[in-house]
């Protein structure tokens with residue numbers, strides 16, 4: 001595949017390495033200094049775009065790809081309030097758009113474990129649920145996109161909880177998410193169920209960015225030739 005890389009930072013560079021190791025090429029790499037050249041790229045020149053930039057940039061980049069009919073895989077977090085609009089545009093234009101808050105297979109298994117655990121814990125009100133996410137200090141958004149997806153899984157399965165807040169809380173209808181930023185942490189997420197007598201906790205720890213990057217390249221391979229709006233569950237076909 002000829003990949004248009006939108007964002008050539010930590011993820012863009014890791015994605016390029018993995019793409020090349022899988023016999024793909026990245027003939028176009030767009031970052032802030034050459035951003036204006038994006039509008040000269042058309043669907044004849046590339047097979048797919050992979051977008052990992054920053055919250056303020058993702059909407060315009062994904063919109064451009066959808067309008068041009070370039071299949072686009074996006075992993076940028078922190079802009080989800082505008083995602084629905086682009087999903088509708090994608091369906092209307094007959095384009096292809098794949099989004100995941102986390103492309104690692106391990107995290108997507110963890111999402112399912114999280115939902116299952118939330119269901120199991122429902123009849124036991126003495127346990128209070130909370131979450132912690134830890135990432136590197138350059139991360140711009142909080143809580144992480146992964147933490148929001150985990151929170152949505154818990155809220156769906158737990159009638160007494162209706163929302164999340166990005167701080168610890170004693171309010172029983174809220175899920176408190178604590179965000180920590182430490183030097184070089186690629187991404188660690190823990191869900192806690194605390195009772196007066198014990199704690200149950202589940203943790204996913206990323207050891208590097210490789211799992212995210214490989215997942216994004218595999219998603220791009222999977223997306224080419226399809227039309228519609230997709231996510232990791234469509235590709236991995238996980239059920240429990």
Ligand SMILES: NC(=O)c1ccc[n+]([C@@H]2O[C@H](COP(=O)([O-])OP(=O)(O)OC[C@H]3O[C@@H](n4cnc5c(N)ncnc54)[C@H](O)[C@@H]3O)[C@@H](O)[C@H]2O)c1
Nearest residue numbers: 007009010011030031052053057075076077101102103212
């Ligand atoms: N979904 C996942 O699996 C996953 C995994 C890791 C990171 N992320 C997310 O991906 C995004 C990027 O992460 P990163 O660690 O590579 O960040 P980064 O800061 O290292 O890289 C982002 C790059 O995008 C560039 N950029 C900003 N605006 C741009 C624009 N309009 N066009 C092109 N390039 C632009 C920046 O100059 C920078 O080089 C973040 O939102 C992060 O949360 C998602």
Ligand SMILES: O=C(O)C1=N[C@H](C(=O)O)CCC1
Nearest residue numbers: 077101102139144145146187
């Ligand atoms: O490094 C980041 O930034 C990450 N962002 C995603 C998120 O917000 O969940 C995935 C993990 C790494």
